[in-house]
Amino acid sequence: MASGVMTEAILIIASIVVATSVAGIVMSKVGSFESTFTATSESQKNIMLTKLTIPYAIQNATSTTIVEVWVKNVGIDPVTNPTSMDVYFGPIGSVKRYQYDTSATDDTWKFKTLPTIIQKSDAVQIRITETSLSAGTYMVRITAPNGVYSDYIFSIS
Numbered sequence: 001m002a003s004g005v006m007t008e009a010i011l012i013i014a015s016i017v018v019a020t021s022v023a024g025i026v027m028s029k030v031g032s033f034e035s036t037f038t039a040t041s042e043s044q045k046n047i048m049l050t051k052l053t054i055p056y057a058i059q060n061a062t063s064t065t066i067v068e069v070w071v072k073n074v075g076i077d078p079v080t081n082p083t084s085m086d087v088y089f090g091p092i093g094s095v096k097r098y099q100y101d102t103s104a105t106d107d108t109w110k111f112k113t114l115p116t117i118i119q120k121s122d123a124v125q126i127r128i129t130e131t132s133l134s135a136g137t138y139m140v141r142i143t144a145p146n147g148v149y150s151d152y153i154f155s156i157s
Contacts, residue, residue: 047146051075054152055123057140065131066104068112069152071142072123079118079144082111086143089128091136092153098128106131 051074060066067089073079087098087109101108104127112125128140135157143149 046077047148049075049077050144050146050148052142052144052148052150054140054142054150057152057154059133059156064133065129067128067130069126069128069140070123071126073118073120076120078120081145082115082118082124084145087126087128088141089130090138092139095139095141104129
């Protein structure tokens, strides 16, 4: 009788230890899933609240190798790292990516006035330096660091 009670007590204690271990593992996985879900939700929220528009682009009147592009943040979230934006430009069908370069060497882009952040309703001017501009239809795409982009098509004569 005493050995049966002792066996039952050992089995109950072992069951409690196993149940506690399983609960700990499940809770840690739930916490890991929750943090992943939260990070994904924040990223999606940032994308939904970011919106850029290009109201105007034109060839520079005094330097025919420069294209002036105005970009406006019409979204709610600011663009916090403007120099990480991607700029694509070129004739329709052969658009290429341009590197950011403050010295504005050939086939690069820079801000006319460098912003530290592009807040809601801010408009910034970008200068694209392209050595081989000729008459035709061009496209410019500005992409924010989170992937949100805006396109603009215009002609150079």
